[in-house]
Amino acid sequence: MKRAMNQTAPDATAPETILVDLTAEVVSAYVSNNTVVSSDLPDLIKGVHAALSSINQLSQEPEVEELVPAVPVRKSVTGDFLICLEDGKKFKSLKRHLRTHYDLTPEEYRAKWGLPSDYPMVAPNYAAARSQLAKDMGLGQTRTKKRKK
Structure with a gap:
């Protein structure tokens, strides 16, 4: 029964799902090694999620500009x-x-x-x-x- 609950949905590899999983892993690792007040937990989750989102956006390949020569x-x-x-x-x-x-x-x-x-x-x-x-x-x-x- 436990195995059926852990199976993921077909679109579980979507970037947002991966981002949520990574956020949960980072926050749980941080909380297990540090004392965090329960009222600060939502801000911690938002901060970690925002940081991971910005990393994901930076890793996207920039658009390659078409080269325009100075003369034909x-x-x-x-x-x-x-x-x-x-x-x-x-x-x-x-x-x-x-x-x-x-x-x-x-x-x-x-x-x-x-x-x-x-x-x-x-x-x-x-x-x-x-x-x-x-x-x-x-x-x-x-x-x-x-x-x-």
Whole structure:
């Protein structure tokens, strides 16, 4: 007979039911270890219930805001500079700015904004100029003379 009384209703896992059960457990544990005047018991129950309710509300996941870039993605890449989607500033190279101001790697930045993996981190004209400078200096070519030992 006692077992039938302890069985719970089908919706017993509802948040309010769980909250009432937790409140009862906390209050009974407190009362068993501390002296409480019977006239203070309702206030104690209300206080514990309110505290547990506020914890439950804090644990709810906050709504995720949809990201809005500072400029449209299509306009963020120009020949001479890139425009940061985070703050709208213009740069020849985004990598350092992203690391120092937002602690983002290029991969994290691309993932955050849903950009393709080939989205540039360096302005196209700047990359071409640096490439030409390196070629003019002879970088990347194999040496024709061998060093003498």
